[in-house]
Amino acid sequence: MPEDAPQHTSNPANLPAILVTGGATRIGAAIVQGFAAQGWHVIIHYRSSSEEADALAATLPSAETIGCDLNDDAAAREMVADLAARLPGWRCLVNSASIFRYDSATKLDPDTNREAMQVNALSPALMAQCFLAAAPSDSARPHSARPPRIVINVTDMKLQNPNPDFFSYTMSKHALAAAIPMQAMAANSEDRIYGIAPGAILASHDQSEGETEVSHRLNLLGRKTGAEEIVDAALFLATGALKSGSTLFIDSGQHLLDQSRDVIYLAREQAQMPTQIPTQIKAKEQSGSREPAA
Secondary structure, X not given: OOOEEEEOOOOOOOOOEEEEOOOOOHHHHHXXXXXXXXXXXXXXXXXXXXXXXXXXXXXXXXXXXXEOOOOOHHHHHHHHHHHHHHOOOEEEEEEOOOOOOOOEOOOOOHHHHHHXXXXXXXXXXXXXXXXXXXXXXXXXXXXXXXXOOEEEEEOOHHHOOOOOEOHHHHHHHHHHHHHHHHHHHHOOOOOEEEEEEEOOOOOOOOOOHHHHHHHOOOOOOOOOOOHHHHHHHHHHHOOOOOOOOOEEEEOOOXXXXXXXXXXXXXXXXXXXXXOOOOHHHHHHHHHOOOOOXX
C-alpha cells in the first residue's frame, strides 16, 4: 500500500492532473511548481520528504501529496491504480525520483546497484505500464475517447556522455532510457512516452558551492543550465507534440562532450589547475565540433 493517504486535495475534476515522483524537492519540485502555475492539479510523490511535500502543496492552488516507497513494486503499482481510478483528468506521469549514490565501474556496489535499478528503472517502467493501461475513471466514456496520456522519464545526459563515476546510477538511467522507445512502440497510438536528459542542474553529492559553480559550466556553451529549462521541456512534452519515444537533452550541450569523469570531480581538478582549459572541452574545440546544443 502507498505509505500515506493523499493530503491537501482540492477539487481537480475539471483540471488536467500530473503525478511527479520525487516531486517534493529539487528538480521534481520545480516541475510541480511549473505545472501548477499552468493550471494543472499536481500530485506530489515522496518517499521520506513528507514535510517538504506538505509545505510545497500548501503553496499551490490545486495539489495533493502521496507517500510511496518505490522499492516496493506492489506499492508503486497500487499508487498508480488508485490515482487512475479517482482522477479522471490524470494525463501525465513524470518519473523524476532517483537514487544517486556513488560507486564506480571498477568498484560496483551490489546494494547500490539493486536500489538504483529498482527506483530509477524498474519502478518507473512498471508505473508507466500501469498508467497507460488503466481504464478511464469515467466508466461512461469509452477507452478510445479519453485524452492522451503522457509519460516523461527523467534520465541523464550521461546517456551520450558516460563516465565511470556513479556507475550504478548511470547503468539504471541507461535501462530507463531503453524502456522509452520500447514502451512507446507498445502504447496506444494516442499516448506518448518521452525522456528528458538533464545535465548538471543543481548541486549534488558532496559538492561545495564553489565546485557547483564551476561544474555547471563544464558544457559546450559554458553556461549554467537552469531548472526552469527542465520545466519548460516537460510542459512542452506534456502537449504530446513530439514523436513518441523521443528524448530531449537539456544540458547546454554537455552530452556532446567526451568527459572522462563526472563534472563534480572535473571541477575539483580544475580548481587545482585554474589556468588550464579542461581537457574534455579543449579536445572538442580542436576537433572543430560545433554540433547544435539543446
